[in-house]
Amino acid sequence: MARKYSLEKKAEADDSLLERLNPAQREAASHFEGPLLILAGAGSGKTRVMTHRIAWLISNKGVHPEEILAMTFTNKACHEMRERVDGLLEDQRASERVTISTFHSLCARLLRLHARKINLSADFVIYDDADQTSLIRRVMEDNDRGSERSEARRLRGFIEKMKNDALTPHQAHEQAFDGATEQDVDFYEAYQTQLRASNCVDFGDLILGVLEIFRLHPDLASSYSRQWRFVMVDEFQDTNAAQYELLKHLTCEHTNLAVVGDDDQAIYRWRGATVANILGFEEGFPTAKVVKLEQNYRSSQVILDAANDVIQLNWRRREKKLWTERQGGEPITYFTASDDREEAQFVAQRIFEMARDGLEYSSFAVFYRTNAQGRAFEEQLRFHGSPYQVVGGVSFYAREEVKDVLAYLKIALNPTNEVDLLRVINKPTRGVGKSTIDKLRVAGVFGQVEGLWGAVGYAVNDEPNTGPAPMQHGWLPGMGPGGALIDPALADVAGLKGRSLKGIREFHDLVVFVQDSLRASSSLAQTVQGLLERTRFFEWLLTSDPERAEDRQQNVAELVNAIAEFEKEWFPDPGERTKEPRAQRILRAFLDRSALIQSTDNLDERGAVTLMTVHGSKGLEFDTVFLVGMEEEIFPSIRDNDPDELDEERRLAYVAITRAERKLFITNAQRRRVYGTIRNTAPSRFVLDIEPERLKVDPRSSSRFVDFARPTYSNQRERWQKDLVAVGTKEWEFDQSPETRKGSIGKALDQLRARNSDDEFSQLTPWEDLPAAAAPENVHDVSHWGVDAGDPDDLTGKTVTHAKFGIGKVKAVSGKGDEAKLTIRFPTVGEKKIVRRFVRIL
């Protein structure tokens, strides 16, 4: 077969393509056939290597673009890779023909193509987590397994685990599991049966479904394997057993599998990922070549050293040491606040100052362990007027109102999808309550109709006015019009009347209306618009929850927008003639995309501080990073009850630290509100693991908890054992007595105090203005950073800020000094009398 692409580029292509890579990168990028493991440390240019290898295979080895498959975990990584391959290849069309995809969207495509091989129809709908949970709860009810939330959670976890481990219910029955009973496996089977009956799949099924197909039809796997002669995988450390098996199928005809990953950055163990895949890669692929990328192009030496201090204590890892040409660097600033609020104040204050001195807001990021911690930082940033964006949280497509609209569309496509049907059968409220729904469900399960939709059809069919219902699903001959009963299970449904029946009819006709519209209309956006009008959706949002109505209406409007845009981008020709109605085709494509997309994928706002969890930060980099809430029981999390999980927390800390390019702040608080109660905290062991000389303690720190001893381990095994003990007894304690402060951060603070005046911090804030050991009731007071100037008492007309009410103007003053009472006018709440020490004068 002719290999055109090599002819177009001359020998010089070889050099020009790879010459900008370092030797290790070049070795990896120019690896041709056979398995390859690239151990790529943080910031060592792994995407660069992958994209160059793709380009190199095409232009220097004559590989056809169609023969290359590159897999990522996120859409974002996928887009980035495609863009960069684009940039490297002269032939634009060549790069388009490379398959670059996330695991899940590739599998969704394969599953659609071959759905029938495992008793699915090609219009299956993809359930998200919420849908999955609601199905689980229903199956629990149907099987008398109670309805406790925690039990539902546990079962969901179990099912997810089975799927991550690539086990079908049948296989699960053959294996014994710790903590799982025979009933759990039975439940898994029942759930799976229900899922298939609804013609739906969950996320786990996307992979497992394809595995089932490949297991049943090895020839099919072979043919794909022959098509994709070169397979590449990004973030390989986060693959689970199912994804690993998928890769095995895809490489059954060759062993050209190149994986890139970093075992030190494996942070999705709780999601079923297994580091064993990367640690034991050579066992699965014995002839594998291993290349280590250890030169870091992102961070300063100080930051890398700190990261290394933390990660080197892990027990099982591939030894590597990152290095950089950027020697030295700014020391890491360590700050301990007296409470969580002060911690946030500190961060917001530093950002404010640095932004004032010329740094872009977008060069800052705040990383926390749990989403709940983000609020305090939002508040303080808002108080300073600094723009910020919170990444993560509820995805756009997971919003209630958005899901409601999509539910109607999904039902129109596939009415057997009962989760969505139950979701909106009474939305907007139309008189279909619990008892009516129960009747329908009983009929759907035991009656001679097919499922819920069948029952709905039956209920509305005996009314002469509506005419025959479209019974693609579930109408049986012999079940006469006019309510001629032949089945006792349907009696209750046939007996429905009044408001309930009217409501059911309304719902039924609505779905039919959408179905008709999908067939007739050339525009999906138009169909949705019609649906919204007919249901008076916006009105309903307003009346049902006026508080949040505006927001929610906006979200729905946003959805219509997204659909219209999607339509324009992917289906630009409205007159196009196809077998399937146009709107329906668009809907199918749109649903897949919305199921597999994450809200964080396209939210790359410029000019704002980024707030996110440490998990969210993987793969990103920022000039200045604030790693906050570094306390025992938060980071590492209190939930971690075995050493493997602690190792993962350590990796998580490593990921966070290595995101910083130039400057890293580490902060914590000595007291923190946890679920409403105030708890004392201890500094995270990960902070203590960093060599003290790399940390510069900010002198504004609350001193009490800065004075602690650094635990020393003679080796990794000891560290591991200490973690074990600590975890076992939950009594990890740091000796805080002065005598035992050897090499401690406390000592560093002492030295700092001795040096006092010429310290860089004393220029930021005069030593005198530092909060002296603040009395507890002063903790929420921001005034200790306020600096008085001019006549200290006449404040009339001055602009002030208050932690709660924001910016206001002083109208009148009575009294003197800190206790003076100010009458302040706030635009938000009007006039308030406030004691002076609670406001800050601008």
Place this chain on the structure above:
DNA sequence: GGTGTTTTGGTTTTT
């Protein structure tokens, strides 16, 4: 069947 009120329980979350 629709609505307020009490109770419960609470990581991380690429798809």
Place this chain on the structure above:
DNA sequence: CCAAAACACC
């Protein structure tokens, strides 16, 4: 403390 879900009430 705060949001979702179960519960009680109109």
